[in-house]
Amino acid sequence: MPVKKKRKSSGSEDASIRKCKISSYCRTQTSGRLVNPEDQFSSKKCLTWFYEYAGPDDVVGPESMEKFCEDIGVEPENIVMLVLAWKLEATNMGFFTKEEWLKGMTSLHCDCTERLQGKLDYMRSQLNDPALFKSIYRYAFDFARDKDQRSLDMDTAKSMLALLLGRTWPLFPVFNQFLEQSKYKVMNKDQWYNVLEFSRTVNTDLSNYDEDGAGIKYLIKNTIKL
Numbered sequence: 001m002p003v004k005k006k007r008k009s010s011g012s013e014d015a016s017i018r019k020c021k022i023s024s025y026c027r028t029q030t031s032g033r034l035v036n037p038e039d040q041f042s043s044k045k046c047l048t049w050f051y052e053y054a055g056p057d058d059v060v061g062p063e064s065m066e067k068f069c070e071d072i073g074v075e076p077e078n079i080v081m082l083v084l085a086w087k088l089e090a091t092n093m094g095f096f097t098k099e100e101w102l103k104g105m106t107s108l109h110c111d112c113t114e115r116l117q118g119k120l121d122y123m124r125s126q127l128n129d130p131a132l133f134k135s136i137y138r139y140a141f142d143f144a145r146d147k148d149q150r151s152l153d154m155d156t157a158k159s160m161l162a163l164l165l166g167r168t169w170p171l172f173p174v175f176n177q178f179l180e181q182s183k184y185k186v187m188n189k190d191q192w193y194n195v196l197e198f199s200r201t202v203n204t205d206l207s208n209y210d211e212d213g214a215g216i217k218y219l220i221k222n223t224i225k226l
Contacts, residue, residue, distance in 0.1 A: 072117050077163070092147070170204045
């Protein structure tokens with residue numbers, strides 16, 4: 001069938017039509033499509049979004065968290081999920097309460113999946129700021145530990161250290177090997193904090209390592225051999 005030729009519009013008419021189409025498109029978008037960034041944040045919309053995942057106890061639990069991660073296009077083990085938990089001030093790994101969700105998403109100005117997706121690069125960029133990374137790193141200790149314990153069990157500590165330092169600390173493979181071979185069952189908060197300081201201040205060849213001056217000595221004394 002021959003294609004009908006469209007009547008040519010004037011420049012002003014074309015611009016008007018395009019503007020109308022764009023405005024209409026932005027007004028009619030639903031989940032899974034574009035969102036007009038100029039729209040104001042809606043607490044009601046944010047709460048509705050929360051209940052897409054929350055159970056009757058007003059908590060997003062582990063199973064729903066997997067669906068949430070799938071919807072925003074992020075693996076649950078991705079470090080950006082730790083940054084998000086930090087932004088929400090979540091207290092338990094694998095869970096978001098209604099209060100945490102509303103407070104955190106309000107601060108992020110996110111009331112739907114698409115807006116949060118648009119914030120992922122911003123949240124990843126927080127890791128490049130040394131002060132913010134330190135805050136996230138310290139937050140991770142309490143976030144990951146069992147709340148009836150004062151220390152992190154070693155398996156959890158190793159997993160979290162790999163997530164936080166595995167790609168940026170050249171000595172991490174050596175340090176992780178030490179942890180694998182050690183008899184330590186837990187890591188306390190001071191030790192956790194000191195690992196970060198050690199990773200930031202000690203040269204990869206250990207040439208400036210002061211055994212007496214580093215609190216991490218309780219973990220690495222006479223163990224790291226290059």
